[in-house]
Amino acid sequence: MTPYASPRPTLPDAHWQGWLRADGRKGIRNVLAVVYLVECAHHVARDIVTAFREQDDGPPVHLIGFPGCYPNTYAQELLEALLTHPNVGGALLVSLGCEGFNKHRLEEVIKASGRPVHTLTIQRSGGTNATIGQGRSWVAQARQIMARQMRVSMGVQDLVIGTVCGGSDGTSGITANPAVGRAFDSLIAHGARCIFEETGELVGCEPHMAARARSPELAEALTACVAKAARYYSVLGHGSFAPGNADGGLTTQEEKSMGAYAKSGASLIDGIITPGTPVPETGRGGLYLLDVVPDGEVRWGFPNISDTAEIVELISCGAHMTLFTTGRGSVVGSAISPVIKVCANPDTYARMSEDMDVNAGRILQGHTSLDEVGAEIVQQVLDVASGRPSLSEVQGHQEFLLGYKYFDPSARACLA
Known part of the structure; x- marks a missing residue:
């Protein structure tokens, strides 16, 4: 397992247009993430995303989330890192309402990064159908904002x-x-x-x-x-x-x-x-x-x-x-x-x-x-x-x- 003498080919002077984020990092994609903060909110979040699955006229909408009901520092830090990743342009947080995830801190971290963010709590928003409707409406508006985000080399x-x-x-x-x-x-x-x-x-x-x-x-x-x-x-x-x-x-x-x-x-x-x-x-x-x-x-x-x-x-x-x-x-x-x-x-x-x-x-x-x-x-x-x-x-x-x-x-x- 002696290290080989790896060649160093000259790469082409490749440049392309990416998305500039407030922290100076640049993304190769501009994704809007819909995030369930407990498994009990998974269905609602998934249904919000489904409405945009076939739409290719704006930023893509991806479903991610954390299934656990009790808090975990690792999960909190990973979602904070993922939702301020340079490939992410905005986020909708979907909470049931009684889980242990610190959604308020997560929303503040995303907001401080300059990205559009909104939190829906199912127990306060009127249940499944009402939350899905509110979520789809917010995502549609956020995609319009994200479509205008700055592109750079x-x-x-x-x-x-x-x-x-x-x-x-x-x-x-x-x-x-x-x-x-x-x-x-x-x-x-x-x-x-x-x-x-x-x-x-x-x-x-x-x-x-x-x-x-x-x-x-x-x-x-x-x-x-x-x-x-x-x-x-x-x-x-x-x-x-x-x-x-x-x-x-x-x-x-x-x-x-x-x-x-x-x-x-x-x-x-x-x-x-x-x-x-x-x-x-x-x-x-x-x-x-x-x-x-x-x-x-x-x-x-x-x-x-x-x-x-x-x-x-x-x-x-x-x-x-x-x-x-x-x-x-x-x-x-x-x-x-x-x-x-x-x-x-x-x-x-x-x-x-x-x-x-x-x-x-x-x-x-x-x-x-x-x-x-x-x-x-x-x-x-x-x-x-x-x-x-x-x-x-x-x-x-x-x-x-x-x-x-x-x-x-x-x-x-x-x-x-």
């Missing part, structure tokens, strides 16, 4: 890009994952900030990450971060290894870890962040590990119940889009930020080409190289940033999942 240096793998098989660590690593190295060299994660799938790779740390302190923190994940999964009694991984040819957790590690490329690692922590503005490109395993004792079970939860956490750190590698095949996209699918297995691509943006399986067939697929992924990033929908967007995928977690506030700082 964006470039690679404005982008934050995440990566995650799902439905991995024996081809993932040979084709798609290292190809994403090549793309990361190129994007970072040209000013983008990139995030990799899945600490539970990096067990055994910590010495290699430590060797790439920008400082000795960060090297120690990277090692400790993976050790925490190993302890957490040990208490659970199983690792991040699904039956589908074994069916696809992976034989050990170590094999899966090496494949997951390959997505990070060969650039120096600049820091560790936790969900909801924005990637720091450093004036240059950078690579960050997202620690997704909760601090403290095991409280809420599996730390990432699905790939969708991992994508949401990447978005909460500012990711404009996510590079999703898959060997077995996955159809999930996300609300708020586009997902670009990089398919590792040529047979999977042949069956699911309508869901796969990049066919990295051609590497196995001898039709192309890792470097060429890495360059293709970079071009996909530029195209999607410029406004072309990824295939998950074309298919209408807007998956979203947010549960309960805990992170020690004293450990939230990024080691950069």
